[in-house]
Amino acid sequence: MIDRLLMKLRARDEISADEEEALRAAVGEIVRHPADVTFIPAGKLLHSSTLLIEGLIARYKDLSNGERQITELHVPGDFADLHSFTLKFLDHSIMTVTPSVIVQVPHEKLQAITENHPHLARVLWFMTNLDAAIHREWVVSLGRRSALKRTAHLFCELQLRLGIAGLATERGYALPITQTVLAECLGLTSVHVNRVLKELRERGLVEFRSGRVTILDLPTLRRLAEFDPAYLYLDKRPR
Amino acid sequence: MIDRLLMKLRARDEISADEEEALRAAVGEIVRHPADVTFIPAGKLLHSSTLLIEGLIARYKDLSNGERQITELHVPGDFADLHSFTLKFLDHSIMTVTPSVIVQVPHEKLQAITENHPHLARVLWFMTNLDAAIHREWVVSLGRRSALKRTAHLFCELQLRLGIAGLATERGYALPITQTVLAECLGLTSVHVNRVLKELRERGLVEFRSGRVTILDLPTLRRLAEFDPAYLYLDKRPR
Incomplete structure (x- = not known):
């Protein structure tokens, strides 16, 4: 279930068998959503982060004139909102773009990882920094390309x-x-x-x-x- | 020296006296830069993160036609590159916009914080997620405002x-x-x-x-x- 996440992580760092086990143990039940469902609305207090198994997910904000800006597309193996672990709620919404399969990772499990697996915690921190790098590249694209x-x-x-x-x-x-x-x-x-x-x-x-x-x-x-x-x-x- | 950093953190969470001490102990020597100096070039392997004490700093990318896009402005109390702790090098450059006073925080000290102060580590992780939130807002501005x-x-x-x-x-x-x-x-x-x-x-x-x-x-x-x-x-x- 977390195979694509592991592929993504192992393209960037070594993940030990022990760390892989900690990740597998953190994952909750599978949920399926149809396309075009905002399953994380902005402002909602969150107690878990969403890992995308299959499908395509978007982070977005709507403006008052009805225009929408998507700020990132998520592919299988991405957390849609790993950042919600430290933010607690999101300033933006998250929707399925296509029918999607997700699993929830409770924040208390992520907290345990930060306390017992400092290297894995740094890898997860890195993952949110990777999202930020993608955001910056979109800023460059929108601003100058x-x-x-x-x-x-x-x-x-x-x-x-x-x-x-x-x-x-x-x-x-x-x-x-x-x-x-x-x-x-x-x-x-x-x-x-x-x-x-x-x-x-x-x-x-x-x-x-x-x-x-x-x-x-x-x-x-x-x-x-x-x-x-x-x-x-x-x-x-x-x- | 880290007073503005503490103001920024305490606007978002409780920071204990113990955690404040760990932050103070992590800070290296003061460096002054004139305006318009790229003191962190893209791609350079980094062993410390830069905390801005006074001045104004920009993250930016240049395109081949000479156009520049700034992806974030940093104000005193911000880390210019806390994300370099997990990224190791940056995909973008960092320059002073005005004459600036900075201090370096060695990555080995940040690593010790992730191992000994899990809550403070989560607060620092949060700080990089806050930068990402600012990036997203700039994506919305550039895309739709x-x-x-x-x-x-x-x-x-x-x-x-x-x-x-x-x-x-x-x-x-x-x-x-x-x-x-x-x-x-x-x-x-x-x-x-x-x-x-x-x-x-x-x-x-x-x-x-x-x-x-x-x-x-x-x-x-x-x-x-x-x-x-x-x-x-x-x-x-x-x-």
């Missing part, structure tokens, strides 16, 4: 993050989301996203169709996006 | 963050930065920032002049920005 480069960058990011979870190759990956959701990640309108997708396809770089991203030319796509994977911390240093 | 609202939002954020450190009132605060730096935070051009500042002044909301932000009407400024301070987690819950 053109719509074309920004979209290309997101496709590169998801290719790598899904790849670590065994869910993408260099040829592509399933991404069963609408252009509206893509627009909500990219700070664009759906119409603008549609135009950008056309240009990426016509340039022979990437195709997004029928819930699938088909990568036609990964090196050129990465060059266009100025994609530097350093922010995903795929080095293996002791945390 | 107009240039006017986005600028208003940044002024509201800094008023509150500097206020916690005793460096702002509801009337305003010192912000000795250029319009270029402001533009690099806001994903705008300097010319655009200049126009927005004029509009904010003409609306009687806020004035940015000679390195000072003078707040003329805080409630209306906050309403314009849709500023909800929930993301700064000024509740006092045990972490």
Whole structure:
């Protein structure tokens, strides 16, 4: 159940058998949600963190004019809200983008990990810092990358993050989301996203169709996006 | 030396005398930097984290076309790179925006805190999650807020963050930065920032002049920005 989490962690550090056991013991029951369900509303007091097993989840904020900004997409093996362990409630909401399978990890179990497994606690701390690094990269994309480069960058990011979870190759990956959701990640309108997708396809770089991203030319796509994977911390240093 | 850090922490949780002592013992020597110095370049292996005592510091990334995006501004009492404790190197650079006084906190001392003071370790973990919350709010601003609202939002954020450190009132605060730096935070051009500042002044909301932000009407400024301070987690819950 936590295999994809372990793949994600072990891409960054050694996790001992003892630590793996502590993680397995911390996991609660499986819950299934359909698509488009806000299962963690902003402001709700939380007593557990959510680990995504299957599906796609988004953190988001809505503005008063009805516009939505997604601040991160979560792939299997990600905690959707490991940060709620220290924040206690979230300033944003979390929704399923596709039908999703999740498990809850009670905060009291995470607290026990911080008290009995300091290295594993640092690895979990690292995981929330990795989310922050992804946030910063989105700040750079939204602030300074053109719509074309920004979209290309997101496709590169998801290719790598899904790849670590065994869910993408260099040829592509399933991404069963609408252009509206893509627009909500990219700070664009759906119409603008549609135009950008056309240009990426016509340039022979990437195709997004029928819930699938088909990568036609990964090196050129990465060059266009100025994609530097350093922010995903795929080095293996002791945390 | 760590008084502003303690003010920031105690606005969010109880810090015991014992924990305060552990923090004081972790702090190394004072270093002074002039303005505009990149003292932590991206990719450099780090063995200590930097606490800002006086001044203003920015995390940033440069793109190949020479454009810069600042991803967070740090005020006194902030760690500029507490996240480097688990990341080991940064995917972005850190520079002084104004002349700054910093102290180094060796990672081995932080590691000892995670092993001997689990509650204090959770508070420090929380601090990096607070940075991530600020990143998310900037994602929302850059993705969905107009240039006017986005600028208003940044002024509201800094008023509150500097206020916690005793460096702002509801009337305003010192912000000795250029319009270029402001533009690099806001994903705008300097010319655009200049126009927005004029509009904010003409609306009687806020004035940015000679390195000072003078707040003329805080409630209306906050309403314009849709500023909800929930993301700064000024509740006092045990972490």
